[in-house]
Amino acid sequence: MRCLYCDRNIDKQTIKSVFLKEDELCPECRRQLRVNRKILDFDGMKVETFFEYDGIFRSLLLQFKECHDEALKNVFLYDLSEYINIRYFGYKILFVPSSKAKLEQRGFNHLEEIFSEVRLKKADGLRMIEDGSQEGKNLEERRKMSTNYVYTGAPHKKILVVDDVVTTGSSLKGVYNCVKTSAGKVKVLSLAYKCFTLHY
Ligand SMILES: [Zn+2]
Structure with a gap:
């Protein structure tokens, strides 16, 4: 077997692989x-992350x-x-949706694939109101995107919002706010963080 990266x-015969x-x-x-697990705090919204968005990740x-x-x-x-x-x-996992254009271009939902080994049930009903990608937008424009989500799914006791990379935290905050009205507890997970967003 060869390393995918x-x-x-x-060498398969390592003790670890047993x-x-x-x-x-x-x-x-x-x-x-x-x-490198971290809990980031974006104005009271805690986000658990695992990797720095850099290098090999x-x-x-x-x-x-x-x-x-x-x-x-x-x-x-x-x-x-x-x-x-x-x-x-x-908790039920609710993936932050990609823009429709991105999803069509990729042909698959990368978050669903990455989390396919996680056994938590999935929730749905979250979508972007305005189909704009964050790419090419400045920080101020990104902050305004925070209200661009709507949740029309069923109410759940516990929802885990999942995204791939947290930058300013604004789009996650938008999701968090609109999901919060339909869930008892909302937690947020992002695979990675961009280091300049760190809040200490
Ligand atoms: Zn390698």
Whole structure:
């Protein structure tokens, strides 16, 4: 088997592979993609994140999203799926939707693929009101996007909002606010964060 990132041969006979499911990255790439769990606070909205949006994570996510390299879908949550299952037990996952144009262009929902090993039930009913992508927008314009979501799904006791990368936190905050009216508890998870958004 070859590493999906660097193409080096992976020696399957490592002790680790006996206990864990097979990693599709070599040990060196896995070391670079190390989990750096953080809880960010965006004006009272807590967001759990696992990776810095940089280096190998960024390359892998772009390759997965934009090059339709679906073989990569399990590398991100490789040893995190079980953690998520336990930590968010009883929550229903609500993915932050991509713009319609992006979704059509990709032909698949990358978040659904990445979280396919997570056993939590999925909720739906969230959509963007205005179909604008964040790309090419400045910070001020992004902040205004915070109200561009509407939730028309069923009310749930516990909802876990899931996104891939948190930047300003504004679009997540918009989702959080509109979902909050239909759920008892709302938690937020983003695979990665861009470091300049860190709030201390
Ligand atoms: Zn590698």
